[in-house]
Amino acid sequence: MSKPDVVAAILWIGVTLYAVFGGADFGAGMWDLVAGRSDRAERARALIDHSIAPVWEANHVWLIFVLVVLWTAFPPAFSAVMTTLYVPLALAALGIVLRGSGFAFRHALPGPVRAPATRVFGISSLLTPFFMGTVVGAVASGEVPAGGGGDPISSWIGIVPLTTGVLFVAASAYVAAVFLVRDAGAAGDEDLGDYFGRRALAMAVIAGGAAVAGVLALRSDARFVYDGLTGPGLPLVIASGLCGLGALVLLARRVTLAIRPLAVAAVAAVVWGFFVAQHPYMLPESLTIDEAVGVSATQTGVIIVFVVAGIVCLPAFGLLYLLAQRRALE
Amino acid sequence: MLEVSPLIADSASNLLAARYQMAFTLGFHIILACFGVAFPAVMLIAEYRGRKHEDEDALRLARRWSKAVAVLFAVGAVSGTVLSFELGLLWPGMMDRFGDAFGIAFAIEGIFFFLEAIFIAIYIYGWNRLPGWAHFWSGVPIAISGIGGALSVISANAWMNTPAGFTLGPDGRVADADLVDVIFNTSTFHEFVHMWVAAYMVTGFLVASVYAVAMLRGRRDRYHRLGFLIPFTVAAIAAPIQIVVGDFVARDVYEDQPAKFAAMECVYESGPDQAEHLGGICTDGEVKGDISIPGANSLLAGFSTETEVTGLNSIPADEQPPTPTTIHLAFDAMVAIGFALLGLALWFAIVWRRKRNLPRTPWFLRAAAAAGVAAVVALECGWMVTEIGRQPWIVVGFMRTEEAVTPAEGIWWVFAFTLAIYVALGLITAVVLRGMARRWREADEAEPELAAPYSPPPPPPKPETAP
Numbered sequence: 050m051s052k053p054d055v056v057a058a059i060l061w062i063g064v065t066l067y068a069v070f071g072g073a074d075f076g077a078g079m080w081d082l083v084a085g086r087s088d089r090a091e092r093a094r095a096l097i098d099h100s101i102a103p104v105w106e107a108n109h110v111w112l113i114f115v116l117v118v119l120w121t122a123f124p125p126a127f128s129a130v131m132t133t134l135y136v137p138l139a140l141a142a143l144g145i146v147l148r149g150s151g152f153a154f155r156h157a158l159p160g161p162v163r164a165p166a167t168r169v170f171g172i173s174s175l176l177t178p179f180f181m182g183t184v185v186g187a188v189a190s191g192e193v194p195a196g197g198g199g200d201p202i203s204s205w206i207g208i209v210p211l212t213t214g215v216l217f218v219a220a221s222a223y224v225a226a227v228f229l230v231r232d233a234g235a236a237g238d239e240d241l242g243d244y245f246g247r248r249a250l251a252m253a254v255i256a257g258g259a260a261v262a263g264v265l266a267l268r269s270d271a272r273f274v275y276d277g278l279t280g281p282g283l284p285l286v287i288a289s290g291l292c293g294l295g296a297l298v299l300l301a302r303r304v305t306l307a308i309r310p311l312a313v314a315a316v317a318a319v320v321w322g323f324f325v326a327q328h329p330y331m332l333p334e335s336l337t338i339d340e341a342v343g344v345s346a347t348q349t350g351v352i353i354v355f356v357v358a359g360i361v362c363l364p365a366f367g368l369l370y371l372l373a374q375r376r377a378l379e
Numbered sequence: 380m381l382e383v384s385p386l387i388a389d390s391a392s393n394l395l396a397a398r399y400q401m402a403f404t405l406g407f408h409i410i411l412a413c414f415g416v417a418f419p420a421v422m423l424i425a426e427y428r429g430r431k432h433e434d435e436d437a438l439r440l441a442r443r444w445s446k447a448v449a450v451l452f453a454v455g456a457v458s459g460t461v462l463s464f465e466l467g468l469l470w471p472g473m474m475d476r477f478g479d480a481f482g483i484a485f486a487i488e489g490i491f492f493f494l495e496a497i498f499i500a501i502y503i504y505g506w507n508r509l510p511g512w513a514h515f516w517s518g519v520p521i522a523i524s525g526i527g528g529a530l531s532v533i534s535a536n537a538w539m540n541t542p543a544g545f546t547l548g549p550d551g552r553v554a555d556a557d558l559v560d561v562i563f564n565t566s567t568f569h570e571f572v573h574m575w576v577a578a579y580m581v582t583g584f585l586v587a588s589v590y591a592v593a594m595l596r597g598r599r600d601r602y603h604r605l606g607f608l609i610p611f612t613v614a615a616i617a618a619p620i621q622i623v624v625g626d627f628v629a630r631d632v633y634e635d636q637p638a639k640f641a642a643m644e645c646v647y648e649s650g651p652d653q654a655e656h657l658g659g660i661c662t663d664g665e666v667k668g669d670i671s672i673p674g675a676n677s678l679l680a681g682f683s684t685e686t687e688v689t690g691l692n693s694i695p696a697d698e699q700p701p702t703p704t705t706i707h708l709a710f711d712a713m714v715a716i717g718f719a720l721l722g723l724a725l726w727f728a729i730v731w732r733r734k735r736n737l738p739r740t741p742w743f744l745r746a747a748a749a750a751g752v753a754a755v756v757a758l759e760c761g762w763m764v765t766e767i768g769r770q771p772w773i774v775v776g777f778m779r780t781e782e783a784v785t786p787a788e789g790i791w792w793v794f795a796f797t798l799a800i801y802v803a804l805g806l807i808t809a810v811v812l813r814g815m816a817r818r819w820r821e822a823d824e825a826e827p828e829l830a831a832p833y834s835p836p837p838p839p840p841k842p843e844t845a846p
Binding site for chain 1: 446449450452453454456457458459460461463464465466467468471472474475476477478479480482483485486487488489490492493494496497498499500501503504505520545553554555556557558785786787793800804807808810811814815
């Protein structure tokens with residue numbers, strides 16, 4: 050692996066972690082949105098709060114990490130994406146503002162305005178991953194020219210970007226439901242465990258369907274990535290499918306033990322399948338990793354920062370999750 | 380210039396819209412950033428006092444402040460994320476050419492932000508379950524990483540003022556970089572210290588102002604006095620330090636950023652024996668309506684009236700800061716407020732030394748109540764001096780702001796929309812914080828003996844609050 054490839058892999062690690070953990074937080078917001086009004090819905094909302102309140106800001110940092118590594122290590126790719134896909138990116142940024150503030154405010158606000166804040170939180174939890182998905186889909190289908198300034202509308206209003214948007218939403222909802230099954234189990238609420246289990250099953254089917262539709266759309270619109278996914282990336286795609294199926298079986302049998310790692314692996318494998326599929330490109334067929342990468346000293350700097358972040362932040366992050374799991378935080 | 384139609388997306392209009400958008404969102408975030416840097420420290424001082432002296436009032440303050448910290452941190456996290464997007468959405472030209480030079484500072488900031496997010500969560504959600512001193516120590520990393528994060532972000536901003544640590548290739552791109560020189564460029568240290576101390580002043584005076592208002596309304600129990608004293612003491616210690624720091628910063632700007640210094644002091648003709656202009660309008664090559672102190676500018680810049688100061692006329696017309704009056708008045712306002720706050724701090728210190736008590740006159744509390752807003756105004760003014768004073772450059776000497784701006788259309792609309800969202804966000808944040816305060820007050824009034832076990836007997840209830 051060359052040094053630029055290592056830096057690209059670091060970027061992808063950030064993407065993976067954000068897809069899994071950030072995705073789970075967005076998905077939880079979606080479940081909050083569609084929970085409706087009932088006694089059980091309120092219990093579901095309480096569980097969602099309890100699960101994401103301590104961790105969502107830390108999980109959100111992965112997005113900052115991805116943006117920063119992209120502009121520091123691959124400046125031309127960053128500006129090309131930003132000058133082409135500014136519409137969905139600005140909408141995603143708006144969604145981030147509304148999601149975060151909606152969540153933070155909804156408990157602190159007096160009664161009458163609490164419901165709108167909750168709805169803002171839910172709707173933006175749905176829209177943000179959708180627009181992020183369209184950005185990724187547009188990049189995958191080669192809509193971003195190397196010098197930037199691609200079409201601001203048609204670049205992301207296409208079959209591949211829109212399908213990817215739906216896939217992001219479904220995958221987020223799926224991972225969230227799986228996490229919540231486990232959290233319901235830890236809280237000793239079997240009824241809620243079943244509730245989220247059924248939703249996880251439904252979302253797994255939808256996410257699987259969106260993934261298949263996405264691959265078919267890639268076949269006609271993004272041949273390079275399609276060939277990559279069905280060539281060198283195929284083992285990872287198969288691994289993702291197997292993990293997803295495995296989690297489905299466990300969900301159907303109400304075994305909660307290993308569903309969380311399996312669901313995480315299903316998402317992670319697909320993210321890395323894309324990495325392999327679009328290699329050596331940063332922006333498929335317009336800009337390679339080697340062309341986009343910044344100066345050597347900065348690549349080294351990013352690697353050092355990543356290692357330091359791993360040494361410093363991972364134990365801290367582990368402590369937070371441990372305390373949250375042991376219900377030491379409330 | 381504001382009458383430019385939003386529909387005409389010519390590049391000059393686009394540039395102005397992008398600058399307003401960046402200025403407004405950054406001006407919003409910088410207040411929250413101050414809270415992120417300094418509020419955890421104020422909260423920890425209260426918790427330390429509470430645990431060390433078994434002071435229930437202090438513990439209650441720490442616990443309540445941590446809830447305010449949580450809300451402010453959440454809003455700051457999202458408004459900070461918007462800035463990350465905006466660096467690319469508004470200024471792709473700069474990120475494209477210089478991202479691999481100055482971007483690394485943001486990568487380091489990411490580590491601190493991560494630590495801050497983790498330990499804020501542990502601290503806030505750990506009040507009931509973590510044992511006493513363990514809970515206190517879980518908050519210490521928040522205060523430390525706030526400082527580290529500020530240093531990183533300020534380093535990136537300082538680099539735009541005094542870019543260093545890179546060589547350009549023939550294609551105009553960065554060919555090589557020395558990251559240590561990038562991060563520790565000439566302006567990093569002074570900009571950071573100035574901002575760091577400012578964060579303590581803004582947070583201290585603003586939090587104290589809330590309790591000053593409460594005390595003016597008659598809630599003068601020990602809890603409110605402590606709620607005033609802890610943040611006010613922090614700010615009162617920071618205020619004199621800031622005057623000294625500011626003096627050093629001004630001389631560094633004089634040395635390293637002559638164009639900015641000329642606009643700050645409204646100097647047109649280069650030469651020695653420059654007057655210090657207080658206030659006034661900088662126009663047509665002269666200052667009008669100011670109060671002039673002969674020789675003082677030269678004296679402050681180089682300890683001698685013989686000190687040469689570069690004037691705007693010596694700088695090529697297209698490289699001069701375009702609005703010297705704004706920069707000059709913002710600078711003067713910042714300095715004036717800084718000295719007023721110093722005066723307030725001294726008043727407090729002298730009376731406290733003599734009587735171990737606050738000044739008796741209500742005018743002290745009134746001044747303290749105004750000090751919070753004043754500190755924010757000074758913060759915004761100082762930031763305007765830095766940013767507007769750098770114009771027309773985005774990277775001084777290397778890239779003009781108009782070269783960096785996005786070609787995308789419709790930024791005026793985005794700005795109008797952002798303005799609406801942020802105003803709403805700011806209002807809701809204020810409503811949320813006020814709502815918290817009201818609920819706490821109601822809780823205290825419901826169980827006064829539980830609320831204030833060590834306080835002197837409470838004053839007779841006022842008629843409107845009596846049950």
